[in-house]
Amino acid sequence: MTFRTCSCESELMQALKNGHWPEGCGAELRTHVDACGSCSDLVLVTRTLQCARSESERAVVVGSPSLLWWRAQLRRRNAATERVSRPITIAQIFALFVYVFVGVVFVASQYRHGLRWASWWAELVPARTFHSLRSLPAGSAQVDWNLLVLISGVGVLALLSGIVAYLASEKS
C-alpha cells in the first residue's frame, strides 16, 4: 500500500471539521474531491463518523454529575486519610521493630549470663521486692535495679524512635 497524501487534504479536513463541506467550499475543491481517491475517502469516512457521533450523542442519556462529584469528593478524602495515616503506620512498625530487636538482645544477654527468670520475676512483685531488697546482698539488688532501669530506658528509646520516625515520614 502506498502512503500518498494529497495537498488539498488539510484544507478539506478543516472544511469538514468546521462543517463547511460541501456548501461552504469552492467548486474547485469539490471537483478535486470527485477525482481524488484519497480526498473522497476522507470525505466519506469523516462524514460517516461525524453522523455516527452526533446520533450517538443524541441517543445517550448521561448519568447524574452530582453523584460523580460526591463520589470524587469521597475518593479524595479517603486518599487524604490514607496519606495522613501512613506516617503513623510507619512509626508503629519502626517502634515494633526496635522493641523486638531489644527483646532479642535482652534474651540473648540473659541466656549468656545464665537464666535466672524465676528469681528475677519473684523480685518484681512489690511486697516481696522490698523484702528481697532487705534480705539480699547489696550487689544483687543493684543488678536487678539496673535491669529495670535498662528496660525502662529501652522502652523510652523505642517510644522516642517511633516519634522520630513519625515526624520524619510526615515531613517527607
Place this chain on the structure above:
Amino acid sequence: MRKQDTTGEYAIPNVDARVASRADELPMDSDAFAGFYQRSAPALRAYLVRVSGNPALADDLTQESYLRFLCASRPEGGEVNYRRYLFGIATNLLRDHWKRPHAACIEDVPEQFLAARDGLANLDSQAILDPAMARMRPRERQLLWLAHAEGYSHREIAEITGLNAAGIRLLLFRARRKIARLLRKQMDADRRRA
C-alpha cells in the same frame, strides 16, 4: 463564586484542612463540573462504546474517567484541554482493561465481538458504519474516531493514545483507506438490496 461544600459535615477533622487546601486548587466547582459533564459525557461515552464495542464497559469507564479527572490535578487551558485530558484517561483505562488477564489483548480480540451494540443500529449511519467498524482493529477504530469524529490533530491523538505522532499519520492513512473500502462495499450492498 465557589459553591459551598455541602459534604463538609461528614469530613474527617484531621484531614479536612488538607482536603480543603487541595479543593482550593481545583479550577472547577460542582456547577461548572455539571456543565462540563453534560457537554462532554455523551462524546466520551460514544468514543468508548465505539472502540470497546461494549456499552456496559463504556458506561463503567466513562464514570471512572470522570472520577479520576476530578481527583487528579488537571492541565491548564480550559475545557478544550480538559476534554483531551479526559479522552487520555479513558484511553488508558481501556488499555488497562485489555491488559487485565480476564480480557484478551486489544489486537487479539476477534472482530465480531467488537461490533458496537449500543441500541443505535437502527439509525442510518450506524447501519452503514457498524459492519465496517466491526471489521476494523480496535486500534484503527480508536484512531479513526479520534481523528474524524472528534476532530483531533495527529499531535493531540499522540497525546491521548501515547503513540508516536509520526506513526499515527501512517496508521490513520491505512485505516481510512480500509474503512472507506468497507463503507463503499456496504453501501453498494444496501443499494442492491433496495
